[in-house]
Amino acid sequence: MNGKQKDMSSDKGNGKANGTTSGTNVEHKEHVWDSPAYERLLEHGLLRTDWRKPSVDALEFKDGNATPGGNVFRRLACIAFPPAGYFLNTVEVPAGCVRKMQNGRGGFEFIGNRGKKQGVHAYWDAFYRIEKRNDVLLADGEKDGLCIHNGDCWIVVVPQGFVGLAMDMGQPVLLPPGMHQWRSATMKFEANIDLNQPVIIMGPYTLLTVDKGYEAVTQNNGQQQVLPGGNVHLLTHRNWKFEKFITCKIQTDNLQRIEVMTGDNVLMHCHATVCWSITDVQRCAEKAAETMNHVGNSKSGKKTDAGTIDKLRNDVLKQAEASLSALVGKVNFSNTFSAATALQVGQTPLIISDAEGLEGGVVEARRLPKSVDSDVSSLLFDVDKLKCSVAHANDMTTRYGVGIISINIISAKPADDQLMACLAKGAVAAAEAQQLETIALGRAKAATIDARGIADALKISAQADAEAEVTRAEGSKQAASLLNEQEVAVMLATISATGAALKNAQSNLILGSDASNIGSMLMSNPDYTSKLGLTK
Structure with a gap:
């Protein structure tokens, strides 16, 4: 002073x-x-x-x-x-x-x-x-x-x-x-x-408080100087002037209903989002952002709005739109129409071709390989292809300090209403065909299950009968061997068998003292012999 x-x-x-x-x-x-x-x-x-x-x-x-x-x-x-x-x-x-x-x-x-x-x-x-x-x-x-x-x-x-x-x-x-x-x-x-306040003017001095995530663009005797965020800066003379704050935060903008043309001249309406951020504030301030407040030759005398990044935002969205158009331009919509329709209902597209070597010109229907299926389903929504679109956009935006993080397609549909109606009909037909195929497959599978059940039941029954016969034969064999070993047991068995035979013959015959004649007596009985199958 x-x-x-x-x-x-x-x-x-x-x-x-x-x-x-x-x-x-x-x-x-x-x-x-x-x-x-x-x-x-x-x-x-x-x-x-x-x-x-x-x-x-x-x-x-x-x-x-x-x-x-x-x-x-x-x-x-x-x-x-x-x-x-x-x-x-x-x-x-x-x-x-x-x-x-x-x-x-x-x-x-x-x-x-x-x-x-x-x-x-x-x-x-x-x-x-x-x-x-x-x-x-x-x-x-x-x-x-x-x-x-x-x-x-x-x-x-x-x-x-x-x-x-x-x-x-x-x-x-x-x-x-x-x-x-x-x-x-x-x-x-x-x-x-x-x-x-973030900007305080005290005579020739200017005190700047820059928040984290922002950077301040200043002009020092015509030279641009960018001051980092998270600090307080003092501009020490009158010709060192504050121009604007520039945000380094991630920005998300909409590309609403942009018109793009496919490779086979089908006009599409696309809705997409673009995520981007400023990576180099110094380069951005020098080459893209509006920084100076000036009246120029405008008769209205209104100053330009240097406090925003509207011009920079418009440049980024225009470049993103151009890169998205380049991606859609690689798609032939007519070639992938039927395949895309089938994919909407979960089917693998069919390719009909003549089978070589088959008599009578029989045609063969075969499924598309998985690689082709994947290519068809990822025409516009494949992450790798969208990354290529992002790289294409960044080739330009990095020149003025902006990096595009992602371009995401929300929806894409043909602009022609008749084409949309055809797409809807194709999707309905494919869905009905798949429904009929699913019903037929279900019925065939149910019949197969029933046949397998009946066969398994018969097999189990036959195995049970065979095991029962084997068990009976083994029991008879063991009984015979026991009878041969004991004479008394043989006699008792003979008496038991004789009693059973007499009972079955329903005879009132009184036996004599000699039991050895019982056989001839029984053989003379026609009822007994008929039961044994000796007489007709």
Whole structure:
């Protein structure tokens, strides 16, 4: 700061202020009122604490010099001698307040409440002019702080979170938070500036707060400088100007109902989305983004909107549309119509061809191989092909600092309504054919399951009968072997068999004493022999 500033000092003997000078290169002393909001200004040595006062008692103003009783006697004396009333000036200043006073000789003073006699004042001077209004020294939490101005005397209160701006002969003076007082004929207080804004203009200085995810584009004497985000930056002269903030965040935009032509001249309506972001802000600001605010030759006199990225966004979307058109242009819609229709209902497309070597010109229907099936289904929605489209777009956008992340097709349909109707009919026919085929396959599978069930049941029954016969034969064999071993058992078995035979023959024959004739007797019975199958 040029020029000399005068601090007010009280001369208690005569009540006049003497001026003391202070230089401009005064080092800043740390204070409890300083906060991180002022770090950038402190680094550049722009905050001046020459005139900061620690309390109200440290302010320079006239102390009380009278008593209430003394002022009463002075007024009574003026009543007794009226001409003396023109010379008497009495005033009472409350605590925490000051009053402005002019000494009638071009000087300015503050009178306040301090000392043994507090705020009672009396002056015998016909040229003293004391204002009737008290100026309160308490800012009462006002955002604008406090400013009391009396000629070349200033008392200023800068709230926390603000910085005071004063001008001294065209040079800016920045005041930290607190109470300041100075006497100067050239230094004028301008305003308290809120540090809560991202762009703060303080005379020739500009304070920028750049959030993380953004970068600030500035112009320093015609040269563009990009300041990184997540920090506070100070532009230290008037020709270093802020131009715009540029976001580095991911942007998503719609390409709605764009018209593209396939390889066989079928007009398609496509709806797609484009994800992109700015990767090189310096290059983007130099080659694509609007940065300068200028009127030019426009008759309307409106400034261009350099605070947005609308021009850059339009360039990116145009390039994405061109790359998407190149992708769709590789598709022959008519060649893949039937295959795509079949794929919509989950079928593998059929290819009908003459089978070589077959008699009678029999035709063969075979399925498309899986590779062909995959190619058909991924004509417009294949990720790899869309990545090729993204690479095609990035070949251009990287030249001005933009990277396209993805291009996604939401929908694509022919513009011709008749073609859409044909597609719908083909899809319905394919669905009906698949439904009939599914029903036939289900019935055949059910019949096969029934036949297998019956065959399995018969097989199980036959195996059970065979196992039963084997079991009976083994039992008879074991019984015969046991009978051969015991004679008594043989005789008992013979008797048992004879009794059973007689019972079955229903005979009342009385046997004799010789049992050996029983055989001939039985053989002579026609009923018995007929049961044995010996006679007809």
